[in-house]
Amino acid sequence: MICLWxxxxxxFVRKEQGEIDSKRRVxxxxxxxxxxxxxxxxxxxxxxxxxMLDIVDPDELSRIEKDDDCVIxxxxxxxxxxxxxxxxxxxxxxxxxxxxxxxxxxxxxCEVLKDxxxxxIKDLTLxxxxxxxxxxxxxxxxxxxxxLKEIYRRTTGIQQELQEAVANSELIQLLNMEKSxxxxxxxxxxxxQLLEKIRKTRILTLDEDDREWLDDVEIxxxxxxxxxxxxxxxxxxxxxxxxxxxxxxxxxxMKRLTVFSIALAIPTIITSFxxxxxxxxxxxxxxxxxxxxxxxxxxxxxAVAYVLMEIAPFKKNKRTRRSKK
Numbered sequence: 457m458i459c460l461w462x463x464x465x466x467x468f469v470r471k472e473q474g475e476i477d478s479k480r481r482v483x484x485x486x487x488x489x490x491x492x493x494x495x496x497x498x499x500x501x502x503x504x505x506x507x508m509l510d511i512v513d514p515d516e517l518s519r520i521e522k523d524d525d526c527v528i529x530x531x532x533x534x535x536x537x538x539x540x541x542x543x544x545x546x547x548x549x550x551x552x553x554x555x556x557x558x559x560x561x562x563x564x565x566c567e568v569l570k571d572x573x574x575x576x577i578k579d580l581t582l583x584x585x586x587x588x589x590x591x592x593x594x595x596x597x598x599x600x601x602x603x604l605k606e607i608y609r610r611t612t613g614i615q616q617e618l619q620e621a622v623a624n625s626e627l628i629q630l631l632n633m634e635k636s637x638x639x640x641x642x643x644x645x646x647x648x649q650l651l652e653k654i655r656k657t658r659i660l661t662l663d664e665d666d667r668e669w670l671d672d673v674e675i676x677x678x679x680x681x682x683x684x685x686x687x688x689x690x691x692x693x694x695x696x697x698x699x700x701x702x703x704x705x706x707x708x709x710m711k712r713l714t715v716f717s718i719a720l721a722i723p724t725i726i727t728s729f730x731x732x733x734x735x736x737x738x739x740x741x742x743x744x745x746x747x748x749x750x751x752x753x754x755x756x757x758x759a760v761a762y763v764l765m766e767i768a769p770f771k772k773n774k775r776t777r778r779s780k781k
């Protein structure tokens with residue numbers, strides 16, 4: 457959907473095409489763009505087709521470049537959508553700056569663009585193009601920090617559920633959280649490179665206020681990157697720990713099955729031996745003597761298996777108590 461916005465007394469107001477004041481700058485807001493809307497943007501605002509494909513590419517990294525009389529910047533913004541998996545991810549947003557317009561293009565919707573249209577970003581103006589990009593980056597990193605805290609809180613809750621009972625659903629959720637953290641860390645590093653390029657190059661003309669804002673954004677960016685790396689390391693370690701727990705539980709089950717198999721093999725060997733065509737003990741005795749002997753041997757076998765199964769946990773608990781002392 458393509459929307460047109462202009463500022464009235466510093467407040468963004470949505471306008472129709474016939475209501476646009478040609479003397480003031482316009483924000484062209486294109487979100488959830490379709491193929492037809494992409495062609496409309498290319499024809500109306502003369503955006504290069506290759507640039508448009510880069511903007512709507514979900515894997516495109518952040519960058520900024522100057523093309524003829526316009527400046528094109530691509531930012532990575534955080535997105536939360538509860539109906540898909542993973543719920544937290546990032547999406548590229550293209551910003552095309554021409555003399556009288558700022559055009560933002562995104563293949564999805566995100567909280568940062570909603571905040572702009574809802575006038576939740578202070579001191580945002582269309583009259584200062586560099587400041588517009590820096591304010592968006594500042595808001596994006598604020599959202600990154602908020603989402604990272606939410607991911608860590610949800611990850612902690614999943615870990616507590618896994619400590620009670622290991623289930624596939626919780627493990628899948630933990631895997632999705634790890635995937636989101638990795639995506640956030642990659643996007644934050646890409647945005648950090650964009651900030652460095654804005655500072656070092658002359659594509660955008662920055663004044664003193666812009667440079668101060670840029671310093672604050674870089675601080676938030678480094679903090680978000682450290683948080684993403686830390687949470688990602690913790691989540692990966694948790695996944696490895698629960699994988700070890702699952703492997704240990706499987707080993708215990710296999711141990712029990714092995715003991716039962718050995719116990720069942722002893723009566724099988726005895727009955728097989730007595731079924732051979734050779735002279736056997738108690739051959740001339742009463743008919744019930746052999747049955748009694750086999751029964752006694754089976755009972756002894758199961759008793760030995762039971763004792764072996766009980767001794768192993770006892771030894772393990774004894775070693776644990778010694779280590780604690």
